[in-house]
Amino acid sequence: MEVVRSSIVLSRGRSRLTVTGVLTGLLLTLSVPAALPESGAVTPERGSAYMGMGVLAHDGIARGATADSLPDSRTGQTEGVDVSSYQRDVAWSTLYGSGVRWAYTKATEGTSYKNAYFTQQYTGSYDVGIVRGAYHFATPDSTGGAAQADYFVNHGGGWSADGKTLPGVLDIEWNPYGGDCYGKSKSQMVTWIRDFLNRYKARTGRAAVIYTATNWWTQCTGNYSGFGATNPLWIARYASTPGTLPAGWAYYTMWQYTSTGKTVGDHDRFNGGTTQLKTFASG
Template identity: 35%
Template structure:
């Protein structure tokens, strides 16, 4: 029997084997779908239960060493596999198809029905390349001193993400006293005297609407910080004059925000229209959208959810008591022993309780405030 005849017969055997694999997968697929649907709730609970353990195991030294040893061999196998080698292609295709059948069960349990292209899997002759490593993974690996191999970079990035747990809240302490100032308070503020008078924080007007910038902002803001106060900047919103994006970006371009442990999140000051006493000619839904857009810009640029300044009547009238409970609330309410928290917030964080306060180092009256939760939580808010 000549070699051409042998090759032809061998090719027929390969084709027969490929067809058998695809036929077997097609027969198994309906049963796998039914089994997957039946097992889905159970598998989901098991995976949720095991996820923390699996993540811990993945980060053990032994697991990392195993990944490092296996990865080069997988790469070598991939490089040695010729594109046209039918025998190895069929063998790998059979393995991929078998994994695909199991994937039908697991996939349907973890992510719903999947459209597997089993024919393509059975004929595939290449092991899929690893996902590209992102710049964030490179940075995470370098910070941890990991060699820049793709498998190590991915593991380092995953570990860094797992370690970024929220800092536990400090214990609640006695209320902390502070003030807020604007251009009306001038430049002759003796911030050392303010600090000696027991004030721990201040808010400083930075911008108003579309065009006004407090000419005293830099002196007031940095003067307070230099005296040891925790400082924050606020923007007086005018939703009727320009877009939320424009006002937010102008505000952020002005305030010199820094995540330095001495700076409170930026503040959005929401009050009724000074000219009309209304809601700037906007509906409740339009006011809600304007506010959310402003907040999104601040969060994108600083990583912080802005503090919201408002009073109960404004929040009900113009904001429809909408839920912004994921933001700290700076509540304006004068002449009461305990302020009423607007619907949409769980509690107040800062309380502006008078505009007729007297503070050492400041001529005339100024606004007085409290932070409800104590100095340690105030420091956490500024971190």
């Protein structure tokens, strides 16, 4: 159900403005920032968060960026998407035909939410030849990092060295349910993230990818540099370039460069060709 307020269309907590453009044969829908809960605003339901929800609300589309200025060259990089329950049953064969070669599916959030469409999304992408992985939306205000890593691994976030399964992702970004940094100090946030990463590595043998935005990382971890040597970076920035990276990372492994509409998922780039993608998946 959609509710119109002040001429802004609110759809499941995501306000959006459609911009006509073509991306790999699909309609590109760029979202404009949705305000996080303020006085009189409705707080999203726990479990409803998706990758980039907080990034879009705070950073939005970079100043000067338009549909035409978003990256269109695929030289040396590989197209991917990320999806959650918002996309429901995904037409994976269509995405594969458009050039998508890797995908991440939201598996869990906190220690109570599981994506009801996870099987169709995670297995369906694999079945058409897309290299797939799973991500966890972190809620550091609810339970500890190690507990959330366990929940993630136990509900689809594992890894196997088959060359077709990507390492799990910790999605750590602005809190859609309250205070930006989940009520934690910078040092407490770093500890929480470390606890998650250590438990995930112990359970799976792989270092988890960290998905974040530079502004959030700076605000909520003090731009901590200690994970760059061990954990790949998935940077979120909706612009023609990924911009300044968080401290500790000299390069990004993945880049979420646009937040699209519900139908096809957000679009991303892997910083390498398909051979490098499969090598990365293999560990």
